[in-house]
Amino acid sequence: MYSVSDFVIFRYPGFQYAEMATLSRAVEYSRPTPEVPIFVVAGFDTSQFLHLYAVKEILREVNWSYVDREVRKNLVGIPPFEAKSKEWFTKLVEKAKSRFDQSIFTKVVLSRKSPVYIDHLQISDVFKELCRRYPNAMVFLLYTKKTGCWIGATPELLLSGDKLQVKSMSLAGTKYELDPSPWGQKELLEQKIVTDYIADVFREELHTHQISVTGPYEVHAGPVKHLKTDIQAVSTEYIDLLSLAQRLHPTPAVSGHHHQKAKEFILSHEGYDRRYYTGFFGFWNFDRADFFVNLRSMEVFYDGVVLYTGAGITADSIAESEWRETEIKMQTLLSVLR
Ligand SMILES: C=C(O[C@@H]1C=C(C(=O)O)C=C[C@H]1O)C(=O)O
Structure with a gap:
């Protein structure tokens, strides 16, 4: 089989154009130099998946017919798996709620994956449609031998900055875009858990007295x-x-709170391996980096795609609504496929 080289095509939030970076073979330990940036791909569980690629070349113009042709040649069929039912998922939400306590284990993000079979997927069309619909998202198409092919439009930044200034975001609390009801205690709490965690990590890890927190405010991400x-x-x-x-x-x-407890719950109960979904990816340059969370994304196969979505569960969660949240988030992606 002809082997296309590893690459990533990306369109930064707010930008008009997409670029393509060709990547060299993954290396375990490396650092960016002024000449050679690194592209990082981390899984949800970084002890299993963390790949660093040296960036070979950045192309300002994407050769889409090459991408469509060569990627398709290398794709395999969707591996068989049983998509979790609504009943299964809502039971899992109840189980998580029964394990919560007042302070140690208070939130867990539960997710699922779902296959969509499509006759002839034109990957360039999907990428362009994602760019059109989600101007403020990081739109990406990642193809490497290790990760397989992923495409998505993520609204979530993990970390960006230079050597002396960084920023991150807490993005949590979700509603249908046309829901007119005010944000409730449940969403405000799950949001605060994330904000406090990020501010605490900055406080612990950085030599700083300057941490600024702005929000929470409302943002739209498609539906x-x-x-x-x-x-x-x-x-x-x-x-x-x-x-x-x-x-x-x-x-x-x-993941959730306390993050260690939540991660353990996810790994032992979710019933599938997230692999790269909810991992992070991005360019690690000599003097700056931009890492995004891999969500609102799907894995691309010869005969279709596998969609991944999750929802934050707290003691106030209603299992049925959490299921619906994962359904609506899937619409972000389904709507560009049809
Ligand atoms: C897990 C996902 O989204 C995350 C969970 C959110 C929530 O629980 O409200 C909101 C944004 C993301 O941080 C996903 O889209 O799959």
Whole structure:
């Protein structure tokens, strides 16, 4: 089989154009130099999946017919798996709620994956449609031998900044975009858990007295809206951006609180391996980095795609509504496929 080289095509939030970076073989330990940036791909569980690629070339123009042709040649069929039913998912939500306590284990993000069979998927069309619909998202198409092919439009930044200033966001709390009801205690709490966690990590890891927290405020991401808070910090000493990203990840926006408890619950109860979904990816340059969370995304196969979505569960969650939240989030992606 012909092997296309590893690459990522990306369109930054707010930008008009997409670029393509060709990547060299993954290396375990490396650091960016002024000449050679690194592209990082981390899984939900970084102890299993963390790949660093040296960036070979950045192409300002994407050769879409090459991408469509060569990627398709290398795709495999959707591996068989049993998609979790509504009943299964709502039971799991109840189980999580029964395990919560007042302070140690208070939130967990539960997710599921679902296959969609499509006759002839034109990947360039999907990418362009994602760009059109989600101008404020990071739109990406990642193809590597290790990760397979992922495409998505993520609204969530994990960490970006230079050596002395960083920013992150707490993005948690979700409603249908046309829901006119005010944000309730449930969403405000799940949002606050994430904000506090990120501010605490900045406080612990950085030499700083300057942390600014702005929010929460409402943002739209296609058929859903979220609560969002911006968290920024200025450091008096150089920041190791990949170490800080690894320290932040997974935030309670995709895992829960206490993060260790939540991660354990997810790994032992969710019933599938998230692999790269809710991991992070992005460019780690010599003097700056931009890492995004891999969500509102799907894995691309020869005969269709596998969609991934999750929802934050707290003691006040209503299982049925959480299921609906994962359904609506799937619409973000389904609507560009049809
Ligand atoms: C887990 C997902 O989204 C995350 C969970 C959210 C929530 O629980 O409200 C909101 C945004 C994301 O941080 C997803 O889209 O799959």
